[in-house]
Amino acid sequence: MEVPRTGSEIDGFCLGDLLHTGSMASIFRLTGPRGPLPLIMKIPRLGAGERAVNVISFEVCRMVLGALAQSPHHPTLVAHGDVETTPYLVMEYVDGARLSDWLERAPLPAAEVARLGAALALALHDLHRQDAVHLDLKPTNVLYRASGDAVLIDFGLAHHSHYPDLLAEELRFPVGNWVYMAPEQLLGVRCDPRSDLFALGGILYELTTGRLPFGKPTSHRELRRRLFRDPVPPRALVAATPEWLQEIILHCLAIDSRERYASAAQVAFDLANPAQVAITELGTRLRPSGAVALVRQWLRARRFEPAPCPPPSIPVERAPVVLVAIGTRHTDEPLFEALREAARRLTRALDQCRVACVTVVPSSATLRGDSEEDTATGRHIKYLVTLRRWAKPLELSEERVTYHVLESDNTAAALLDYARLNEVEQVLVGAARSGTGLRLFPSVAAQVVAEAPCSVTVVRPRAET
Amino acid sequence: MMLALFADIHSNLEAVTACLAHADALGANRYAFLGDLVGYGADPIPVLDLVERYATSGAVVVLGNHDAAAVGRPSDPLRANAATAIEWTQAQLGSKQRAFLEQLPLTVREGNALFVHASAAAPERSIYITGPGEAEKSMRAGNAVYVFCGHVHEPQLYYMGGGGRPMPFRPVYGTAIPIGVHRQWLAIVGSAGQPRDRSTKACYALADLERERLTFYRVPYDHERAAQKIRAAGLPERIARRLERGV
Numbered sequence: 001m002e003v004p005r006t007g008s009e010i011d012g013f014c015l016g017d018l019l020h021t022g023s024m025a026s027i028f029r030l031t032g033p034r035g036p037l038p039l040i041m042k043i044p045r046l047g048a049g050e051r052a053v054n055v056i057s058f059e060v061c062r063m064v065l066g067a068l069a070q071s072p073h074h075p076t077l078v079a080h081g082d083v084e085t086t087p088y089l090v091m092e093y094v095d096g097a098r099l100s101d102w103l104e105r106a107p108l109p110a111a112e113v114a115r116l117g118a119a120l121a122l123a124l125h126d127l128h129r130q131d132a133v134h135l136d137l138k139p140t141n142v143l144y145r146a147s148g149d150a151v152l153i154d155f156g157l158a159h160h161s162h163y164p165d166l167l168a169e170e171l172r173f174p175v176g177n178w179v180y181m182a183p184e185q186l187l188g189v190r191c192d193p194r195s196d197l198f199a200l201g202g203i204l205y206e207l208t209t210g211r212l213p214f215g216k217p218t219s220h221r222e223l224r225r226r227l228f229r230d231p232v233p234p235r236a237l238v239a240a241t242p243e244w245l246q247e248i249i250l251h252c253l254a255i256d257s258r259e260r261y262a263s264a265a266q267v268a269f270d271l272a273n274p275a276q277v278a279i280t281e282l283g284t285r286l287r288p289s290g291a292v293a294l295v296r297q298w299l300r301a302r303r304f305e306p307a308p309c310p311p312p313s314i315p316v317e318r319a320p321v322v323l324v325a326i327g328t329r330h331t332d333e334p335l336f337e338a339l340r341e342a343a344r345r346l347t348r349a350l351d352q353c354r355v356a357c358v359t360v361v362p363s364s365a366t367l368r369g370d371s372e373e374d375t376a377t378g379r380h381i382k383y384l385v386t387l388r389r390w391a392k393p394l395e396l397s398e399e400r401v402t403y404h405v406l407e408s409d410n411t412a413a414a415l416l417d418y419a420r421l422n423e424v425e426q427v428l429v430g431a432a433r434s435g436t437g438l439r440l441f442p443s444v445a446a447q448v449v450a451e452a453p454c455s456v457t458v459v460r461p462r463a464e465t
Numbered sequence: 466m467m468l469a470l471f472a473d474i475h476s477n478l479e480a481v482t483a484c485l486a487h488a489d490a491l492g493a494n495r496y497a498f499l500g501d502l503v504g505y506g507a508d509p510i511p512v513l514d515l516v517e518r519y520a521t522s523g524a525v526v527v528l529g530n531h532d533a534a535a536v537g538r539p540s541d542p543l544r545a546n547a548a549t550a551i552e553w554t555q556a557q558l559g560s561k562q563r564a565f566l567e568q569l570p571l572t573v574r575e576g577n578a579l580f581v582h583a584s585a586a587a588p589e590r591s592i593y594i595t596g597p598g599e600a601e602k603s604m605r606a607g608n609a610v611y612v613f614c615g616h617v618h619e620p621q622l623y624y625m626g627g628g629g630r631p632m633p634f635r636p637v638y639g640t641a642i643p644i645g646v647h648r649q650w651l652a653i654v655g656s657a658g659q660p661r662d663r664s665t666k667a668c669y670a671l672a673d674l675e676r677e678r679l680t681f682y683r684v685p686y687d688h689e690r691a692a693q694k695i696r697a698a699g700l701p702e703r704i705a706r707r708l709e710r711g712v
Contacts (some may be wrong), residue, residue, distance in 0.1 A: 063643055084647055163642055164624050448560040 004028065004043050011081060011321050013041055013090060024054045024156060029093065038093040039078060043088050046087065053175060057156035058087050064132055064158040065091070072149045073123035094151050099203065100139035106210035107238045110245045113207045114271040116144070117199075117248075121200060121268035123150040125423055128193040128264055132160040133323045135190060137199035139206070178217050183227045184306035192307065194257035197264060201252025208245060209237040213253060227255060227299035228294065236286045244274040247283030255297070256308045262352040265423035269321055269354070269402075272422060276402035281425045320353050320425030322346055325415050325448070328359040328386040328405075334461035335430045336390055336398065342428050342459045344394055353425075355396060357387040358404045358418060360411040380405055412447035420453050427452055431460040467492045468672040470616020470654045472499035474516075475531065476506030476554065477658030477708070480667040481515065483686035484657050488671055489615070499615040499654065500529025502566075504547060504660055505704050507694035509535070509554045513562045520565075528569035529582040529616065530591040536566045537662075546701045550706075553700060577610035577646060578674075585612055588603045593617050594653060600631040603697025604651050605640045611644070612651040619662050620655030620670070620681050624648060636681040644672075652679060656689075665711045 006028070016029035019040065030039040044058040065077040079090040097463055102108060102116060127134060134141075136157040143151040157176050159165055167175075168190055176185065179445055182198035205213040213231035217223040234241045235250055248270050254260045261267050270277050277283070289297065302433045323342050326336070333349070361383055387403040394401070408414035419427055429445045449456045469488035474481045485493075496519050503509040520526045530540045534551045535558065543551060558566075571588035573580040584592040584599060585607035593616060594600050600623040604612055623631040625648050636642065644650050655668025664685035673679075692705040 059643070059645065067640075083645055162637040162640045164622060164632065166624070166626075168626070168632055 004041075010041070010086060010088060011079075013039075013079075013088075015041060020324050020428055024057055030090065030453060037076065037078065038095070039090055040093045041091045042091065044087050053167070055083065057088065058089070059083055060158060060166055061154070061156045062089055063163050064155045064160045065089070067160055068127070068130055068132065071126055072145065072147070072151065073126045074152050074155070075456050094143050094145065094153065096145045096151060098140055098141040099142035099144070099150075103139055103206060103210075106207050108207050110208070110240075110242050110274075113204060113245060114445070115148075116129065116150075116207065116272065117200065117204045118268045118271035119148055119150040120203070121143065121264045122423060123152050124193075124196050124200065124270065125264035127152060128196070130160075130161055132158055133191065133193050134158050134196050134199075135185065135278045136176045137196050137203070138180050139203060143202075161191060165190055172447060178223050179212055179214070181226075182257065183256055183304070186223060186227065187304065189306045190420050192257050192263075193264070194260045194307075197252050198254075198257070198262070199259050200267065201249050201260075204245075204249045204252065205231065205234060208234045208249065211237060224301075228297040230255070230288050230297075232288055233285050235284075237448060242274065243279045243283035244270070244277035246285075247277050247279050250282040250285075255301075255304075255439070256307060263320075265321060265425075266354060269356075269422050273402060273404065278399040320350065321356055321422055323356050323358055323415070323419055323422075323424045323427045324358055324390075325427065325429040325444070326387060326390050328383045329361065331386075332430075336460070338461040339428055339430060340390065342457060346393065346426070346428075347396060347400070353399045353400075355391065356404060356418075356422065356424070357391050357393070357401065358406060358415065359383055359387060360406045360408050360414045362409055363407040380443055412444045412451075414450055415444070416451050416453075425454050427454060427456045428459055429456060431458045466495050466674050468495040468497060468674060469493035470497050470499060470613050470652070470670045470672060471657045472654045472668075473501040473529070473618055473656035473658060474498070474506075474512055475501055475656070475658035476503045476509040476512050477667075477691050478506075478508035478511045478515070479659045479691045480684075480688045481512060481536075483684050484667050484669040484682075487682060487684045488669065490669055496524035497580050497613060498524060498526045499580060499613060500527045501531045501615060502529065503535050503551075503554050504529075504531030504543075505550045505695075505700075505707075506691065507698040507700060508691075509557050510559070510562060513558075513565060517562075517565045518532060525573045525575065526569055526579050527573055527580050527582050528566070528571055532566050532569065533698040536563055537710075540589055546703055550700055550704060553698065574609065576674075579609040579612045581607070581612065581614050583614060583616040585614070591616065592623075594623075594651070597623065597631045597633060600633070600651050601629075604631060604649050607651070610646050610649060612649075613670075614651065614653055615656065617653050618656035618668075619653070620668050621653045621681070625650070633671060638681055638683045641673075641678040641680045642677045644677050646677060650679075654656075655681065659707060660711050661707070665708065704705040 004015055006017060013030050014032040014036050016031040018028055020027040025042050025044045028041045030041055044054045062080050068074055070076055075092040077091055081088040120406055121184055141154045178200035181204040182195035184192055184457055185195050202213050214226050234246045252260055324339055347353060383405045384403055391401050406414045427448060429448050431445055445458045471484060498516050501511055502516055516526055533540055534543055535554050541584050579585055581588050584594055584603040586602040594603055620636055622634045622636050625631050654670040657667045660668055665688045666685050668683060670681045688708045692708040695705040
């Protein structure tokens with residue numbers, strides 16, 4: 001294959017401007033043929049003096065991108081050339097800002113970090129639920145569309161558990177970006193979606209503090225420090241960092257992947273609902289672990305056994321967010337108990353799932369009252385108390401249950417929006433009850449069932465005899 | 466060319482018929498039978514007659530260790546139940562079936578593919594490929610882009626890495642795996658007639674050699690009927706239960 005340059009034609013594709021030249025590949029805009037999508041061509045750097053990993057990474061990129069369902073969270077693969085004669089990938093050109101552009105302005109305000117982070121976590125969740133792991137997550141590999149959706153690019157080091165891992169053996173020395181690499185990746189583990197959550201934690205850390213959690217290691221020895229050393233807490237660097245944000249970041253950066261969040265959807269959820277983050281010592285600490293803890297962690301690192309990879313499809317589904325829609329304006333104890341029983345069964349079966357108790361109340365403007373209790377905050381507290389009272393008998397630990405009072409005049413629409421934004425996997429909603437005068441959600445259940453992006457269980461108390 | 470690969474049919478007519486129908490629906494136009502056509506099951510004659518018809522129209526057929534034992538040329542001694550079933554099979558075979566088995570080769574090489582029942586490193590012996598070490602020996606001896614084999618009843622795909630060591634991969638059924646000709650592959654297609662991984666479904670694989678894709682499949686079949694025939698023939702009960710439980 002000739003050296004491709006602007007103006008060349010490969011298999012009918014006309015090369016335009018050279019957009020990027022990296023160590024592994026060059027990327028050209030395409031000027032033709034014209035179609036519905038703007039396109040780029042990625043051509044791996046092959047030949048004398050180039051690394052063998054380039055061609056394998058090309059195969060991996062083709063295999064993983066080709067296997068993913070079309071989604072706004074990764075570029076669409078349009079065509080590819082033969083790996084032996086004319087290797088190239090033609091993909092959608094994603095017009096958007098790179099996450100690295102924001103880093104120039106870091107430290108960023110917590111709300112902006114949360115917005116960027118939540119969108120990125122949702123993109124990761126979309127990937128993980130398809131049994132793929134990115135494994136080279138870094139700010140230059142994340143773009144944001146105008147809609148706010150994050151797009152992951154460069155799947156050259158990715159792993160898809162439905163396909164042979166061509167990189168597994170090549171990488172006796174871990175390739176990828178050392179700055180964001182998870183501890184288990186150093187030891188050759190390439191199948192744990194939680195490795196991406198570690199990198200996400202590193203990115204959130206950098207956006208929040210303007211610094212890298214583990215610096216820029218230049219030797220294997222320095223790289224291995226993250227097997228036992230925890231980073232300086234963000235609040236020690238930027239005092240304005242809220243505790244909830246530090247809690248999320250350090251939870252993502254746990255050394256053992258089993259101690260991280262169980263799914264990217266849960267990270268997105270916490271970033272989108274800061275008031276619901278249960279703050280532990282992680283969130284409040286102002287210095288890294290002391291000498292005693294460090295020695296203990298160092299000893300542990302010497303025998304570090306990475307967690308086994310979760311079996312395909314299970315990790316994501318076993319750590320779902322379950323939404324329970326609870327009517328708080330009237331008390332309906334039989335329905336409450338029926339919902340509780342349904343939630344109890346789910347939480348027992350899925351030990352990683354989290355329950356979001358949600359109620360929808362009319363927006364403040366439409367409900368007027370004079371007494372103290374009827375002020376907006378007074379009512380809000382009353383609803384929260386009802387939600388907590390509902391959840392108490394479930395005896396769930398604090399981090400597994402959250403409470404949300406949504407203000408809207410359209411109950412079903414508010415629940416559906418919430419389910420979509422928070423990647424809810426299952427909704428429990430009470431059935432409309434006729435003849436009692438207590439139609440909590442008249443036709444709400446029906447509308448939720450019809451339009452929800454996930455499974456919906458309509459719960460009905462046993463008919464009274 | 467869509468090449469359907471079947472191994473370890475073990476006289477299970479219901480299983481091989483279901484797999485063939487599945488493969489034909491997906492456009493199979495070439496067939497390879499990777500040994501152990503007989504043994505265990507109750508239908509040696511219909512299975513051998515079926516495979517012989519395919520062989521006449523150009524299918525690849527290689528000899529397995531149970532097939533060799535059925536014509537009195539055992540490689541390694543068989544276990545108790547297997548030996549009982551082979552004695553029973555020997556008594557069933559007519560001269561036509563014996564003649565067909567006796568002329569089967571141990572290996573067939575066609576283009577960039579090598580077909581063998583067990584290991585290409587010693588086709589006459591019954592070596593189980595249970596790890597990268599055995600896979601590597603078979604791939605080196607096979608000296609082909611693709612080595613297709615059976616003998617081990619669970620499907621597995623080995624691919625040669627840059628370091629010269631094959632890597633194992635447990636296929637996901639129904640997912641087409643790119644198998645580029647620039648590296649070496651060894652595919653154990655899994656047993657059609659006697660799956661042992663707690664699933665009763667028959668295994669087979671379909672290779673699209675032009676597009677360089679290999680897909681492993683599991684096909685449900687009437688395993689209860691196959692088990693019933695084993696009991697009716699007076700073969701060991703354990704063999705029948707195996708089909709019902711997939712263990």
